[in-house]
Amino acid sequence: MRMDRRLFNPVIEQLSRSELEALRWRRAHATLGRVYATSPFYRGRLQRACVTPDEIRTPEDFRRRVPTVDKLAILEDQHEHPPLGSAIAVDDALLEYCFLTSGTSGKGQEVHAYTAADVSDSLTSWAASLHWAGVLPGDTAYHMVPVGVTAGPVTLLAGFQHYGLRTFAVGNMDGQARLEMMRRFSPHFFSTGPVYLRRLTTLCHELGIEPRRDFPALKAIKVGSFGFDVPWAREMEVFWGAKLIDTYASTQAGGGIASTCEHGTYLADGRRGLMHFPEHKVYAEVLSPETSEPAREDEEGEVVLTSFGREAMPILRFRTGGKVVFKSHRQCACGRPFDGIEAGTVSRYDTMLKIRGMNLWPEAVDAIVLAHPQVDEYNGRVEVADNGRELARVMLCFKPEVPADAAQRARVLVELRAQIKARTGVAMEVQEVQPGEIERFTYKERRWRDQRRQTP
Ligand SMILES: [Zn+2]
Structure with a gap:
């Protein structure tokens, strides 16, 4: 096997596409069998659709016959079977953590229960993304979203610490105080959103801070699945002297789901880059909303997720509402076999807005x-x-x-x-x-x- 320091998981990242597809299908099929056997919510849905796991023999069967599920169905089930719903697939004693989703659609908030293994899986979900961006254990990181309101910021912060980053949680400081901290403890990496990155850039100008001079170790900035343009990304990278990372996350599927690799958010020719799905951990479909057929290269679709690792609350063909552009692995020069979605253009099929997290x-x-x-x-x-x-x-x-x-x-x-x-x-x-x-x-x-x- 080739030794390649870019790779986080060399065995998986050097599989051929057909080997990866075979592995992914074995895991998806095993997940279907386990969920059918252990989760009353999903077993009921499969029975109503007249599907047993034995009959689902190919990815084609899976797509055509296994019903999708959405947030509303999970919420309704949790109203009928309070407080956790009937999707729970493990013994009650194994449930170690509960989170509510952030915000409400006016119909209530979903509850998400985790076993210890689910928590561990959620904490490690950011590791490949950080490694691919060149961020290493022992590096200094800044986490700029206030912690304590929702599950996302908490698990992201814990994920950075779990990976071994020396993390300053500065979510409750104002911009100037954050930049002063960064002058004192030079960052290798920080995580924010495009809106706030613009603000920090303006503040640097006002305070006479030049990131290339004042933060010479800075390697990467995670801006996380909000829309942005390529010229803006390029301008930010020049100003900060660091690569932008774009990521796509799902609370339901347990954290980070897709991430840019070392090639970042745009390619040398100015086209947008690609966020790879970790397809050994998740069965990610991008489906055209009209036909429910897989989106073709560069076509728009909705992300539908099946997570192989979730124990407490399995996710089987969950419609995320995420509106994305599908990209095959061939569009990225990194050589990894993972397909993905376009960086910088994720939006929503529903009306949801994300405000301060x-x-x-x-x-x-x-x-x-x-x-x-x-x-x-x-x-x-x-x-x-x-x-x-x-x-x-x-x-x-x-x-x-x-x-x-x-x-x-x-x-x-x-x-x-x-x-x-x-x-x-x-x-x-x-x-x-x-x-x-x-x-x-x-x-x-x-x-x-x-x-x-x-x-x-
Ligand atoms: Zn790549």
Whole structure:
């Protein structure tokens, strides 16, 4: 076997495509059998579809006959069988951790239970991504998302520590304090989002910080599956003197699912790069939403995941809602056999917005604001404030018959702000505008605009 320091798992990463497909299918088939035998939720769904694992002999059978499942089906099952639902496939005593998903679709939050092995799998899910980017155990890392609100930031931070990074969790510091820490303890790597990376770049200019001079050891910056353009990625890499890493994660499938390799987010010819799926750990399908057939090269589709390692709550053909562009392994020069998805273009099929790490479904805000008897209409905006913080703003107008009593109107705004925070987990600014200043909607349309990418 070739010794190649780029590789994290040399045996797997040097398989041929057909060897990998054979391994992946053996594991998918074994997962199907195990889930059928141990998880009442999935067994019921398979029985209703008249499917037994023995009849599923090929990937083609798997795709055509094994039903997909989505977030709503899991939520409904958890309502019917509280608190954890009937998907649990292990003895209750083995459940060591429970997380709620971040945010709510207005229909409640899913619970995800983990065994010790699930936790360990989730912590190691970032290791290949870090290794491929040249980040090594012992390197100094900064984790910039506040910890403690949702499962994602907690498991990411623990994942960095598990990999052996000396990690500073600076999520609760302001930008200047973070940069001062970074001057004191020079970083090899940090993890943030594109919006905040723009803000940090502006702050560096203001404070006279030149990352190439002041952070000479910096190798990589993880920007994590938010949209960005290639010229912007190139500009950031030149300014910071570091490679950008893009990743795709799924709470349901237990953490990091796809990542760019050493070739990064774009190729030498300016085309976008590719995030590889770890196909020895997950059966990742990218399916056209119209036909449910696999997306072809460079075609758009939804990510559907089957995770081989999840013990407590298996994931069998879970529709993630992630809207991606499929890329075969042949499009990347690294030689790994893993297919993947395009870097920098992941979005959603549903209306979900990600705000400061929290998932927000605009319908949940509609349900609160439009239910208020004095509110006539509202528009929502997500933008970036001057301090680099992502800001959600609700602009509403009152019904014509509501008295022009400033104190009473202000009370309504305060009341709505508290209800939105309590029910969605996202703090928002709520302000009154005049009827002509916002768009009106007759049907169930998108009242929200995401203006984060327009912000310089
Ligand atoms: Zn590659």
